[in-house]
Amino acid sequence: MKKIAIIGAGFSGLTLANALRDKMEITIFEKARGVGGRMATRYAGDFTFDHGAPFFSARSQQFREFLQPFIEKEIVAPWRGHWADITHDKSVKLREFTEDLLVACPNMNSLCKNLIKNLSIQLACEVAPIEHRENNQWHLHDKIGIELGIYDWVISTAPLEQTQALFSRHLSPDNLRTSLSTSCYVLMLGIKHAWPYEWVAANIDSAVIKNIFVNSSKPNRSTMMTSLVIHAQPAWSQSYLNDDITLIEQRMVQEVKKFIDIDAIEHRSTHRWRYAQHASEKIQQLYLQPTLGLAAMGDWCAGAEIEDVWHSAKAFASCL
Numbered sequence: 391m392k393k394i395a396i397i398g399a400g401f402s403g404l405t406l407a408n409a410l411r412d413k414m415e416i417t418i419f420e421k422a423r424g425v426g427g428r429m430a431t432r433y434a435g436d437f438t439f440d441h442g443a444p445f446f447s448a449r450s451q452q453f454r455e456f457l458q459p460f461i462e463k464e465i466v467a468p469w470r471g472h473w474a475d476i477t478h479d480k481s482v483k484l485r486e487f488t489e490d491l492l493v494a495c496p497n498m499n500s501l502c503k504n505l506i507k508n509l510s511i512q513l514a515c516e517v518a519p520i521e522h523r524e525n526n527q528w529h530l531h532d533k534i535g536i537e538l539g540i541y542d543w544v545i546s547t548a549p550l551e552q553t554q555a556l557f558s559r560h561l562s563p564d565n566l567r568t569s570l571s572t573s574c575y576v577l578m579l580g581i582k583h584a585w586p587y588e589w590v591a592a593n594i595d596s597a598v599i600k601n602i603f604v605n606s607s608k609p610n611r612s613t614m615m616t617s618l619v620i621h622a623q624p625a626w627s628q629s630y631l632n633d634d635i636t637l638i639e640q641r642m643v644q645e646v647k648k649f650i651d652i653d654a655i656e657h658r659s660t661h662r663w664r665y666a667q668h669a670s671e672k673i674q675q676l677y678l679q680p681t682l683g684l685a686a687m688g689d690w691c692a693g694a695e696i697e698d699v700w701h702s703a704k705a706f707a708s709c710l
Contacts, residue, residue, distance in 0.1 A: 391415050393540065395530055397517050397556065398547035400427020402688050402699045404505040406547065409707035411509065417539065418509060419530075421516035425506055426499035428666075429696065434657045437580035437606075437617045440498035441661050444591070444603045444619060445469055445491040446696035452704075453697045457492070465500055467609040469493045471590035476649050478595055484588060495610040512538070519556050520544055520684075528683060543683045543710070547703075549665035550690040553677070557684060571690070572624040573631050574666035577642040580657030581616040587650070598626050598645040615656075620646055624666070635660050676706060685710070 392414045396403045399420035407416045424430075428442035448454045460466040469491045475483045494501035515532055522529040530538040546553040549571055554561065590607035594600060605617040622642060630638060639660040646652065677686040685706070692702030 392542040393417070393527075394543045394545060395419060395517075395528070395539070395541040396545045396547060398427065398688070399425040399502070399506070399511055399513070400547060400688075401429050401502055401505075401696055402427070402692070402703050403545075403547035404502055404509070405700050405703035406545065406687070406707055407509050408505060409704055410710065414543075414710075416510060417541070418506075418511040419515050419517050419538065420511065420513050423514050424499060425511070425513070426502040428663075429494065429498050429502050431497035431499040432578060432659070432661070434578070434580060434659065436612070436615055437578075437657050438497055438611065439578040439605055439617055439619050440493070440603075440608070441576045441578055441619055442663070443498065443696060444601075444605075444621075445493050447489055448492060448697060449489075450697065450701070453700055456700065460494075460501060460504065464495055464610065465504055466492055467495050469590075469608050471604075471607060472588050474587075474589035474592040476592050476594050478648070480649060482587075482589070482592075487591075493608045495608075517556065519558055521559055523682075526683065541683075543685065545684075546686040547688050548686075549688060550686075551665060553686045553688070557677075557686065560679075560682060560684060571665040573627045574624055574663045575622040575627045575630075575635075575638055575642065576661045576663065577618075577620040577622070577639060577646070578657070578659045578661070579616075579618040579620065579643075579646075579652070579655055581618065581652060582654040582656050583615065584613055585616045594649055596623070596645055596649065598622060598642065599649070600624070602646070602650070618652075627662075627666075631662075631664070635662060638662075676702070678706075678709060 394414045394416050396418045430442035432439045432441050472484045518531050518533050527540045528544050590604040592602045600623045601621045603619045605619045676691040687706050692698045
């Protein structure tokens with residue numbers, strides 16, 4: 391049985407691992423302390439924040455069928471409510487969600503936590519750029535030189551820039567083309583009281599703030615207090631990508647207060663997604679080199695939606 395190393399325990403990597411596990415011996419390596427990638431959740435006392443993907447949709451029959459067992463177990467549920475468009479004078483225009491929005495429960499990373507069952511995974515383990523290949527097998531090491539095993543294939547589901555660094559010694563200019571990702575700052579606010587407004591998600595008419603999501607309004611979350619997840623505009627985030635994150639947080643809080651009245655803030659924190667979304671309108675081709683035993687995929691070759699990544703990972707597994 392072929393031994394496969396999958397780098398990245400986001401939804402893409404876990405979908406791929408589950409599709410291959412009956413045919414190949416799979417080990418997943420994830421540099422973070424938990425699974426989920428952009429289907430991420432941060433915890434702060436009584437507050438929880440889905441600070442990556444705020445929701446997802448299921449438009450295809452195949453993806454709906456995949457989700458159905460999780461829906462039946464209430465691991466996935468619809469998120470309903472009003473969407474708001476908020477202008478500089480704080481005027482609010484409400485509208486219903488235009489399609490069914492889904493979330494994982496009780497937190498966005500819960501779906502990925504269910505997908506790691508019966509999989510071999512090493513967390514908090516950052517794989518070093520791959521170098522040594524012997525007898526058509528890769529010898530992997532982590533960043534401090536500890537051996538991670540010998541594998542027939544190495545598959546990266548990391549962002550394109552990170553994949554380029556991992557495979558740099560074995561790429562030609564025509565393999566993985568340079569293609570920048572957009573960045574995104576995410577502000578998380580924990581408020582001591584229940585959410586007082588009708589809406590649960592908003593578009594903001596601001597050069598700094600793009601969206602506000604009321605995380606505590608999602609199903610199977612506590613509504614006694616309010617957890618807000620606030621996404622900055624991509625262009626603004628990119629312009630201030632390397633600034634001190636404390637100053638970024640102060641600027642975002644000031645900007646949010648121009649549009650909504652908030653008080654009793656008990657918790658505040660900010661996350662910098664350096665590779666939030668693939669920037670190019672033209673989707674890159676997935677990387678597959680059978681002669682080398684190297685492959686790579688992710689949202690940079692699939693599309694930004696979680697459903698797109700699922701379809702891509704299933705198709706990629708069939709190729710392998």
